[in-house]
Amino acid sequence: MIIESLKLHDFRNYEELTLAPHPGINILFGQNGSGKTNLLEAVHYCALGRSHRTSVDREVVRKGAMMSACGVQVRKSGMKVDVAVKLMPGEGRKKQVFLNRKRSDRLSDMMGKLQCVIFSPEDLMLVKEGPSVRRRFIDMMLSQLSTGYFVALQQYHKALEQRNAILKEIKRGTHCDAAMLDAFEEAMAKPCETIITLRKKIVEQVAVVAAEKYKAISGRENEQFSMRYLCCLQSMENIVEQVKEQLRKNRQEDVFRGATHFGIHREDMALTLSGREMKLFASQGQIRTAALSMKLAQLEVFRQQTGESPVLLLDDVMSELDMTRRTRLLNEIADVQTFITCTDESDLEGCRERRSYQVSMDEKGSAQIREISGGEKVHQRSEIIEDPDFT
Numbered sequence: 001m002i003i004e005s006l007k008l009h010d011f012r013n014y015e016e017l018t019l020a021p022h023p024g025i026n027i028l029f030g031q032n033g034s035g036k037t038n039l040l041e042a043v044h045y046c047a048l049g050r051s052h053r054t055s056v057d058r059e060v061v062r063k064g065a066m067m068s069a070c071g072v073q074v075r076k077s078g079m080k081v082d083v084a085v086k087l088m089p090g091e092g093r094k095k096q097v098f099l100n101r102k103r104s105d106r107l108s109d110m111m112g113k114l115q116c117v118i119f120s121p122e123d124l125m126l127v128k129e130g131p132s133v134r135r136r137f138i139d140m141m142l143s144q145l146s147t148g149y150f151v152a153l154q155q156y157h158k159a160l161e162q163r164n165a166i167l168k169e170i171k172r173g174t175h176c177d178a179a180m181l182d183a184f185e186e187a188m189a190k191p192c193e194t195i196i197t198l199r200k201k202i203v204e205q206v207a208v209v210a211a212e213k214y215k216a217i218s219g220r221e222n223e224q225f226s227m228r229y230l231c232c233l234q235s236m237e238n239i240v241e242q243v244k245e246q247l248r249k250n251r252q253e254d255v256f257r258g259a260t261h262f263g264i265h266r267e268d269m270a271l272t273l274s275g276r277e278m279k280l281f282a283s284q285g286q287i288r289t290a291a292l293s294m295k296l297a298q299l300e301v302f303r304q305q306t307g308e309s310p311v312l313l314l315d316d317v318m319s320e321l322d323m324t325r326r327t328r329l330l331n332e333i334a335d336v337q338t339f340i341t342c343t344d345e346s347d348l349e350g351c352r353e354r355r356s357y358q359v360s361m362d363e364k365g366s367a368q369i370r371e372i373s374g375g376e377k378v379h380q381r382s383e384i385i386e387d388p389d390f391t
């Protein structure tokens, strides 16, 4: 799939931007703090309705502005689709999603319209940090592949919040209605069938590809990288019943702690290298290779499942990679529309069909983008750009 046009309005330090990117590699270079990552973040918003670096929508609204909008026109399998997100963080005003310029009621409607894989230096946290980073990796991937998964996850988290609220009330002695707990536990258990089944399947698929990528990048046959889903259940049978049963069993302890300590919100993935836990034993270079392998595997699995290449966002990763890894990465993305940020354009010398953009800040602090080298001219009509309702 290809982004044919991208438009931002009061997004981070962009006042107004309209861009018709190259179908190959787009290089965004410029000084620190100029607005390179902000642009990738906007693409991420158009794919997932959220940022890759903050969960607070308000942060992306340009300082002094009331609302923010970003939109893309995507071409895939010969079809075109417009996706736009408007953020109005005032009281109770949620984000709005527009598909082909029509307001859509649900965030889930936009999932999968644009698919992206983002790779940034923070990906090393996939190996080094706690389970939430790895869960996020799985959730972001599955949400883009399955609307059913995204909806199930939303339902689960809503019910979890409600159960936690009741647990706290019971602890304070202001509530003691067990029937409410029954209802919320039922609501938590139901979506687990979809969530657990899909998590297991995707981790198995990604693990096979990631192990191959790891070998190819490291060049070491004897280093076996492995990913394993750590499910909250012992078996995959009667998932809903098992979850309900476990939640009921834990009630007393959960009331004491004031939170739910069992469930898919506590799951993890085990990452090992030749049988040893990576977090404890792996070197910096091995961690880097593992993170890169996982992201390349994600790209490959998207391709396998949809027959389309997702858009790739590479934030500041080139300077972090040695020549072997860089070449390997560039080979992998030969047919993928890619946005690469770097501070020095020379990091990417010799890379194929591309267009370079210089990102800078004007005297008012707004980001400006200037095309430096054109690459192949792309003929297109960007309807979204002419959309009068966009802002």
Ligand SMILES: Nc1ncnc2c1ncn2[C@@H]1O[C@H](COP(=O)(O)OP(=O)(O)OP(=O)(O)O)[C@@H](O)[C@H]1O
Pocket: 011, 012, 013, 014, 030, 031, 032, 033, 034, 035, 036, 037, 038, 039, 059, 060, 061, 062, 063, 316, 341, 343
């Ligand atoms: N809501 C906002 N309104 C206005 N400006 C913002 C907002 N949020 C962030 N900025 C500005 O955006 C800039 C940071 O942009 P960005 O993270 O894209 O930089 P970058 O070019 O990727 O830099 P680096 O090379 O250091 O990664 C900073 O100057 C920051 O002040």
Ligand SMILES: [Mg+2]
Pocket: 036, 037, 038, 315, 316, 341
């Ligand atoms: Mg940046």
